[in-house]
Amino acid sequence: MARLSRRMRAAVAVYYVAFLLFCAGPFVAVFGGGRVGAYVCVVGFSLLLVAHRLFGLIGARMTRLQPWPPGTAVVGLGYALVLALLFAGLFTAMTGTRIGAYVLLAGLGIQLACDLGLGVLSYRSTMRRPWPKVAPIVDDDDW
Numbered sequence: 001m002a003r004l005s006r007r008m009r010a011a012v013a014v015y016y017v018a019f020l021l022f023c024a025g026p027f028v029a030v031f032g033g034g035r036v037g038a039y040v041c042v043v044g045f046s047l048l049l050v051a052h053r054l055f056g057l058i059g060a061r062m063t064r065l066q067p068w069p070p071g072t073a074v075v076g077l078g079y080a081l082v083l084a085l086l087f088a089g090l091f092t093a094m095t096g097t098r099i100g101a102y103v104l105l106a107g108l109g110i111q112l113a114c115d116l117g118l119g120v121l122s123y124r125s126t127m128r129r130p131w132p133k134v135a136p137i138v139d140d141d142d143w
Helices: 006-031 034-062 075-094 098-127
Strands: none
Touching: 006 034, 034 075, 075 098
């Protein structure tokens, strides 16, 4: 980990702290305060979700890959807005209001639709590329 940049070490540290919070939450809920443990677990889960999204973007940037299919540059902003909607709904639902649950479900549905849409667009752009010109194997009867 010494070879990583400061930003990457900070991202890894956030990931480890998030995982620790996510795993400690149920224990805190069982052995102490039930509601506090649930909050700790939810905060840990939220940080893990953010860390996974950030690691994907950081990895794409480090390898010079384009994280979104061609022609969908706005998707990054859309993902950020949907993630904000998801977290706003999550933390509003934790306060006990019904509107928070609805916002959470809407954010979750939009997140799923974005993931599926990006998967379809990525698949289509990959399959439309020219296929490599490879010579057929002459003796292919051995299997």
